Amino acid sequence: MRTEDHFPLYVDGVxxxxxxLxxxxxxxxxxxxxxxxIPLPSKDSLRGFSIYVDFSEPHPENKFKGYFMSKNIILRFLPIEFDYxxxxPIRNHGDGLFREGKGITYDEIIQAANKRQPLKIIFRPISAIEDNIFYSPHFSLKSTFAPAGIAAISDDFGNIVYNFPDIDCLKVIDIPETYIxxxxxxxxKQFYAPYTTNKESDCVLFAQLNNEHDDHAIKVLRWVPSKKGVEIEQILGMKPDGGDVFFEMGYxxxxxxxxxxxxMVNNKSRLLFGKKVDDKITIVGGVKIFESNDLKYPKCLYNIDLK
Known part of the structure; x- marks a missing residue:
């Protein structure tokens, strides 16, 4: 019986x-x-985790630029660059035994890049039991260059927005029905989070003052609200966090x-809250909605005065 059957030889650099990773x-x-x-799968999960790579985007030389995923959700605020x-293959090429994780050749990488397709690469932990060694952060490719088309992606989150330094205050007022x-x-949307779900989701409208392309620009930010009264549970780790920042989505x-x-500008209501279905947005109201709803006020707005 060969040594590799019990103690596979790993390539140090890989x-x-x-x-x-x-x-x-x-x-x-x-x-x-x-x-x-929505935490990613734990480090011990046999399901592993995924990274989304879009070859239509620019990439560093000899590297991929990708984004971590949560199940089939692209998280663009979690970018990662990694070497080809x-x-x-993580295991030594010695006798050609690769029970799992054969890896991808350089030629296959070039062919995939030339097709300029979005791809979902799944990394699966190599178990300690299989290798007869203590747990170590080694991964095999459960799925390699399987095309990840629109059908394989359920949602998409853009970069995080958590600071509004040019908003000095927000008025607690009712928004006229003509806007509601x-x-x-x-x-x-294609520039920020092109695979955003068409199902109903919460959003925030931000009236910008310094947009060089449009003097009346209103940026649309994705929001995943959290319920009031869960702060203590979140601190104790009993409930997941969320609801305190926004994500770029479009205009x-x-x-x-x-x-x-x-x-919005004249009435010091430069942030409005709304709902999005497909690519249509309806306004729910301004900060006054938090007087009557059961949603936690976002922490990223704490430093803005309310009047």
């Missing part, structure tokens, strides 16, 4: 890359839980934003 995964999982309340070699009753069109169409922008 193992180092796997260790770095493992550390990045742990950091990403913690952040995903903090800002969205991370996808090469309208539908507004979301545009530009209100410039054919519909002028009047609304003027109202």
């Amino acid at each position: 193992v180092k890359l796997h260790t770095q 493992h550390e990045a995964f742990l950091q990403a999982s913690k952040l995903a839980n903090t800002v969205l309340g 070699a991370l996808l090469f 009753e309208r539908d507004y069109t979301l545009v530009g 209100i169409s410039r054919t519909e934003n002028t009047e609304l922008h003027a109202f």
Whole structure:
């Protein structure tokens, strides 16, 4: 019986890359839980975790740029760059025995990149029982370059927004029905989170003052609210976090934003809360909605005065 049957020989350089990947995964999982309340699979999960790579985007030389995923949700606020070699076989090429995790050749990487397709790469932990060694952060590729089309992606979150330094205060007022009753069109989603769900989701409208492309720009931010009264449970780790930051999603169409922008700026209501279904947005209200709903007020707004 050959030694490799019990103690597979690992390629040192590739193992180092796997260790770095493992550390990045742990950091990403913690952040995903903090800002969205949807942690990535644990480090011991046999399901592993996924990274989304879109070859239509620019990539560093000899590296991939990807995004961690939670199940089939792309988390663009969790980017990662990794060397091509991370996808090469982790085990020594000695006798050709690869029970799992055969990796991908350089030629296969180039072919996939030339197709410019979005891909979902799944990393699965190599179990200690299988290798007869103590747990170590080694991964095999459960699925390699299987195309990850729209059908394989359930949702998409853009970069985090948590600071509004040019808003000095927000007025606690009722929003006129003329704005509540309208539908507004979301545009530009393809630049921020193109696979955002078409199902109903919460959002925030932010009237910008310094947008170089549009003097009446209203940015649309994704929001995943959390219920009031769960802060203690979150501190104790009994409930996931979430609801305290927003995520880039797009803009209100410039054919519909002028009047609304003027109202938001003139009435010190530069942040409004709404609902999105498909690419249509309806306004629910301003900060006054938190007087009557059961949603936790976002922490990223704590430093803005209410009047």
